Amino acid sequence: MADKPSVLRETDDEARKLARIILRSARSAAIAVIEPNSGGFPFVSRVLLGIDTDGTPVILVSALSAHTQALSADQRCSLLTGEIGKGDPLAHARLTVQCEAEKVDRDSTSHALIRERFIRRHPKAQLYVDFPDFAFFRLTPLKASMNGGFGKAYVLEGEDLMIRSPAIDDLAAMESGAIDHMNSDHSDAASKYAELYCKAKGTGWKICGLDASGVDLAFGDQLKRLEYEAPLQSKGELRTALVKLYR
């Protein structure tokens, strides 16, 4: 058997964008880890998923869970995202990301920001996020493979899933205020974005994330991701980008 199956397609910008959208619109993921004291047996479970401002996937996990104990012993893990949707489960695009997990120090400034973004994405996590046995892990993508449906396989680099921009920190500092402003003073914008760019219906959409690479939209159980054509390069570009999308 060839190392590169014949079904593998050339990874282009469209494939990279689809992969980012699959990852960044996922509420939960299947995570594979190595079971401790098993001689290397794989173990898969389900976790809630968030995304840090630089695109790094983030999970919030209990120290009592098997996957957390596993990640503490071996940081290598694999994330599966992509909704199953209607019809054949294998007809829908899904993404496997090979990652290295690192626990987020509770006293770090990045912890506060990750916590805030995560709760906006998963409001019910507020009930347990501050429990002493819960912790965030950042999962740095090393490489990925996407299956866009039968016969459409792509290989990606970890870098393809990252957000790179000099504006990341400035945007993070203003994110919460900008979201409040948009959801209260331009309350129809999120639903319009969802309809125009994410094939989503309904008028109850809210913005739950703003970063250099795009917008997270939430409505009940649904989460959608709008990706800009290119990352914002300064915080001043945010307003222009949001106005332009509201055509």
Add this chain to the structure above:
Amino acid sequence: MADKPSVLRETDDEARKLARIILRSARSAAIAVIEPNSGGFPFVSRVLLGIDTDGTPVILVSALSAHTQALSADQRCSLLTGEIGKGDPLAHARLTVQCEAEKVDRDSTSHALIRERFIRRHPKAQLYVDFPDFAFFRLTPLKASMNGGFGKAYVLEGEDLMIRSPAIDDLAAMESGAIDHMNSDHSDAASKYAELYCKAKGTGWKICGLDASGVDLAFGDQLKRLEYEAPLQSKGELRTALVKLYR
């Protein structure tokens, strides 16, 4: 940290039954394997799931896929099943089963039966099941862990997920005919079973599997599992069981 987290509950028959239902009603699963030539890195992807007549999970996979190449090199794998459903993804029960995979010989009698059951469960698989690069693997459960929602964790043995009965082969031999008979001559039975025992709605349900331990019910994208109180011990008990359920 204690080896047994305090959230672990005693595994009783109710938990075992719930675990069987989660596994046997799954259309697809996340499967974790060890990535070949990676030094033991876990890798997770999505597969269609079937169940053999003895309860063993079955997958149909292409030799071109990463998980198949992985299983050919290392038979250890982990299966995650359990629908995400509405609301918090972690509020829904899910099951992790640690398994050893074994390829099913295409010329074996068990292959013909597995193929027939799999296609009844996944009719669209008929399009590719006979492609030369596709193969079935049986995944023998070694042990399992179930998370029934927050604070409800259970450990199970592989045996808890198996079907044990002297009637397995006799029932398998008559399965196809019995299903045809039920779906044509008692066409309302499947919808009645789905409503009475699986909290399911609609009148379009069909039986797609009959084994010593219960009934598989399908309607469009939905798959439900009805488990008998105890496995049938002879093929003669099938009719009685189905009549009794149709109260």
